[in-house]
Amino acid sequence: MKLVMQLWYYEDYEDGVKLGLAAKEVLFRDKSDFQTVDVIETESYGRMLLLDGLVMTTDKDEFVYHELISHVPALNHKKPERVVVIGGGDGGTVRELLKHPEIKEIVLCEIDGMVVEVCEKYFPEIAKGIRDPRVKLNIGDGIAYMEEHEANSLDLVIVDSTDPIGPGEGLFSGAFYKSVARALKSDGLMVCQSEGLWHPAPVLQRIHKNVSAGFAHVYPYIASIPTYPKGTWSWTMASKNAIDIKNFDKARLNKIEATGLKxxxxxxxxxxxxxxxxxxxxLKS
Amino acid sequence: MKLVMQLWYYEDYEDGVKLGLAAKEVLFRDKSDFQTVDVIETESYGRMLLLDGLVMTTDKDEFVYHELISHVPALNHKKPERVVVIGGGDGGTVRELLKHPEIKEIVLCEIDGMVVEVCEKYFPEIAKGIRDPRVKLNIGDGIAYMEEHEANSLDLVIVDSTDPIGPGEGLFSGAFYKSVARALKSDGLMVCQSEGLWHPAPVLQRIHKNVSAGFAHVYPYIASIPTYPKGTWSWTMASKNAIDIKNFDKARLNKIEATGLKxxxxxxxxxxxxxxxxxxxxLKS
Structure with missing residues (x-):
């Protein structure tokens, strides 16, 4: 009889539900100034990044999250040139935004330098855009960055944060969304990740209410991500003036699709x- | 120190992924002539029906599956009057179909009488339509039933089956879909459950190919179900003549929505x- 160690990662959702993933190997474990950072090689999803023990991204399904958080706002804006990404240290959002030739500058404002280092080493396909000449890497606090940012100057702000606990918490406050709105031009758009479709109502309501404190128009949207809690995630796009989501730029989408959207x-x-x-x-109740 | 037994149900997907649900109690366990039948009281999803150890339905998220498999075809048909449901012994599909006043007769053809008995006892809210006067319960083999059915006589056939292993296997064959097509009128519609968005390509291709053997026009669709593998499920609607999915009956939908669609x-x-x-x-490759 051969005795073989079998590793399993379990993410415990708070209501007695678990996601279990068979693991081959733990590739990295450390604690940064902000959070624990782990990289696990899984059987089914390739490499997986965990922050404070929660799944952030995996090789196999990262495309959903990164395509959704970037192309939806970019194609709903007429001419996005200046973009700020808050969080997003894995680089996936930047990689997708770089597919838009209109975008001239992306500031990637990530609080935790260890996330960028680890992703450049273990997730080269996700992180490959971080050193692009159009990208300015800014290791620092996104809240302070947005508060100090020149008003009325940005086309897109993408809030690619962790969950509203730990270092990401302040990125879900009404005050933060107000400072994002201040930094955006009048036709600028914000998108934030806004937790899962099946999350408890109070979590979703708080995000919706706080985004609405900064923006008159709020457009939640959803997609399927199997490694996130309950399998369906949401993002919230927000703007000062109403936008017609049916009137996105199809010609630009066709060009982007040709780069291989999954x-x-x-x-x-x-x-x-x-x-x-x-x-x-x-969201309403 | 108090020692408390903690029960967990795990569904093991084949690729090293597990869904874990905390259980309070096992309410029913038996083996029918066709499969094992279990009912578990879970912490997060209420009561859960398992066939051969796999999640079939839960109190909390059953509405997604049952609304999707019934209202999509019913509202894409101009005047559905005669309907057959193959499988569907929990009654949820029948409950939703009964919301359509146009429907005069529903034959519920379930192979396993134990499923019906257990659901009427443990899932009264799901099974409540089974004894409606418009419903004819037929405990028997759905394949034989469709083969022997009068040709050109049905408006809708809903294949509410288990997975393509075990007693449900034959409900995924090209021969079965051909006999469904034969029994449908020229403007009739079939819908079958067709496994998950993230299932392996060969499983999805086989279903798609076999449905296409019976029907010239095939329309897959998807929705979020957290207790099904990877959290997003698919169904496939099929017809002999092309249908315009944008041209469904909105007035009838409004009436149905008023009954409380979730x-x-x-x-x-x-x-x-x-x-x-x-x-x-x-699906294509």
Whole structure:
């Protein structure tokens, strides 16, 4: 009889639900000034980044998150040139934004330098855009960065944060969204990750309420991510002036699709904004 | 120190991924002529039905599956009157179909009488439609039932099956879909459950190919179900003549929505047909 150690990673959701992933190897474990950082080689999803023990991204399904958080706002803006990404130290959001030739400058403002280092080493396909000449890497506090930013100067702000606990918490406050709105031009757009479709109502309501404190128009959207809690995630796009989500730039989408999008396409550019009744009710109540 | 037994149910997907649900109690365990039947009281999803150890339905998220498999075809048909449900012994599909006043007769053809008995006892809210006067319960083999059915006589056939292993296997064959097509009128529609968005390509391709053997027009669609593998499920609607999925009956949808739909609405009637590129590629390759 051969005795073989079997590693399993379990993410415990708070309501008695677990996601279990068979692991081959722990590639990296350390504690930065802000959080624990782990990289695990899994059987099914390739390499997986964990911050404070929670799944942040995996090789196999990262494309969903990164395509959704970047192309939806970029294609809903007429001419995005100046972009700030808050968080996003794995580089995936920057990689997707760089597919838009209109974008001249992306400031990547990540608080935790260890995340960038680890991702450049262990996730080269995700992090490959970080050293692009159009990208300015700024290791620092995103809240302070946005507060001090020149008003009325940005086209897109992408809040690619962790969950609203730990170092990401301040990125979910009404005050933060107000400072993002101040830094955006009048036709500028913000997108933040806004937790899962099946999350408890109070979590979703707080995010929705706080985004609405900074922006008059709020557009949540959803997509399927199997390694995130309950398998369906949400993002929230927000603007000062109303936008017509059916009127995105199809010609630019076609060019982007030719670069090999694995999730997004013309139907989904509006389809992701079609929300189940129970989710809409949770946001409102 | 108090020692408390903690029960966990784990569904092991084949690729080193597990779903874990904390359980309070096992309410029912038996083996029918066809499969094992279990009912577990879970912490997060209420009661859960398992067939051969796999999650079939739970109190908390059953509405997604049952709304999607019934209202999508019913509202894409001009006047559904005669309907057959193959499988579906929990009654949830029948409960949703009964919301359509146009439907005069539903034959519920379930192979396993134990499933019906257990669901009527432990899932009264799901099974409550089974004894409706418009429903004819037929405990028997769905394959034989469809083969022997009068040709050109049905408006809708809903294949509410288990997975393509065990007693449900034959419900995924090309021969079965051909006999369904034979029994449908020229404007009739079939819908079958067709496994998950993230399932391996060969499983999805086989279903897609076999449905296409019976029907000239095939319309897959998707929705979020957290207790099913990887959290996003698919169904496939099929017809002999092309249908325009944007041209569903909105007036009838509004009446149905007033009965309290938790998932479906006007936007999703087309939104569920917006499919990620990677899934479309899997179906085709």
């Amino acid at each position: 999730y997004m396409n013309e139907d989904l550019m509006t389809g992701v904004f079609a929300l189940p009744n129970f989710f809409k009710a949770k | 998932y479906m609405n006007e936007d999703l009637m087309t939104g569920v047909f917006a499919l990620p590129n990677f899934f479309k590629a899997k």
